[in-house]
Amino acid sequence: MSSWNPQRYVSVNVKHEAVSRCPAKLLVVCLVMLYTSRTEAESGHLWNQTEVIQNGTSSGHLWNQTEVIQNGTSSETEAVRNMTLSEYLWNKTEAIRNKTLSTYFVQGIANGSLNPTAFGGFMIQDAVYCYKIKNSIDISADRAPDGELKEYLRNESAAFDSIYKYLSEKWRIKNPAGINLTESCQSYADYERQIASTEDTIYMLVAMTPCYKLWPWLGKQLQSVNHGVYNEWFNDNFNPYFDGYKMLDAFVDEAETNMSINRSKALEVFTRCMQGEYEFFNSVQHTDLTNASPPVNGNVTSGSVASTLEHGRLSFSFTILVLSVITQISSLYCTDKIPMLPI
Incomplete structure (x- = not known):
């Protein structure tokens, strides 16, 4: 607030006799006094604000905010810092997996109402996806240095090869190149191949994790539901007790400990592949034959x-x-x- 100025009061008082005889002059003087008082008040308020900001004394709020940001002492920052990389990636993609849970395919499998034609179309797509991810894993394994990581990728490649052979026989797929994939499935597979071909091997493991981790999570959310004719498929594919993703998590967390992976880049890859899972499931829509x-x-x-x-x-x-x-x-x-x- 502005301070009281006695000199200004005396100055105005001396002039009062002169101006009181002229209403116009009196009006002008009043307006000048009003403007001057308002200007000084605003200036004083601004000065007080500036002083508060400079001294950090605005109830300690602004200063405390800066201190929180600089020292990272907020509860959210502290929680994120204490997460392993695998926990961080999983936590940051919660919204995507919740969307996946509500897709027509997942809900239709869960309650047994999925259109059989839609199911068949998805399974043919999934068979070809297994063929493509197997090839991407091979590329990544070839580029990996000798050791535990290369051996793990070789084993996963063999597992996907077995799955593809089983599905191709069951669904009468002679040549995967003859199957027209949906845009979502093709885009997902292409992205994983790009990661395998251009990035460090650890990022291929990051790209593989959403698939390994999402499917059993879906099973845990829906295990109490009667799955009807899809009961066998649900137990085989959405098995809530599957823990194969734990090996991937261990590789990723170890890489962060060794400072051989970038957390931001890992989140980018993980999010894209989790989105790929969602889009693949969501590509199946309820249709009238x-x-x-x-x-x-x-x-x-x-x-x-x-x-x-x-x-x-x-x-x-x-x-x-x-x-x-x-x-x-x-x-x-x-x-x-x-x-x-x-x-």
């Missing part, structure tokens, strides 16, 4: 058989309609009766 698309370029897609049958039914109905019209026209213009042939 009667509205399914016909085969494209000779390749059979989900629902193409049903679509072909529907197309045939419509063609037959159209043929009957045309024959009916021709019969009506003939009855109008033909007077000669055609004898019926014996059957």
Whole structure:
């Protein structure tokens, strides 16, 4: 606030006699006094604010905020700092896995209501994904230095190869190159191949972790639900007791201890691949078989058989309609009766 100025008061008082005889002058003097008082008040307020900021005495709030940021003593900062890298990555992608949990495919598997055609389409995609991730792991293993990490990748490559062979036989896939992948599946597989080809080997393990860790987590959220016809598949794939991801977590945490991995880059890779999992699941939408698309370029897609049958039914109905019209026209213009042939 501005301080009281006695000299200004005396100065104004001396002039009072002169200006009191002229209302206009009096009005001007009053306006000047009002403006001066307001300006000094604002200046004093601004000065007090500046003084507070400089001295850090604004109830200690601004100073304490700066101290918290500099010293990292807030509870959130402290909690993040105490997390291992694997815990940090998992914690930062919570929103994505919650979205995955609510997708039509996951919920349909959980309660047994998933459209069988949609399930079949997903499984064919997943089989080809296993083929592609196996090849990406091979690339990463070839680039890895000799040791435990290379050996681990070789074993995982063999595991994915077995899964692909099992699925390809079950779903009659002769050549994975002949399967048209959805954009989400293709993009996900391409990104992992890029990581395998261009980044340090440890980042390939980061890219693999979302798949290993998300599926059993989904199983834990839904294990009390009756899965109907998908019960066997649920137990095999969403097995809540699967802990294969722990080896990946151990490699990643050890890399951070050895300062051979960047936390920000690891989060970027982990988030992209968790998003890839979500988009892959979310690519399966509830569809009506009667509205399914016909085969494209000779390749059979989900629902193409049903679509072909529907197309045939419509063609037959159209043929009957045309024959009916021709019969009506003939009855109008033909007077000669055609004898019926014996059957």
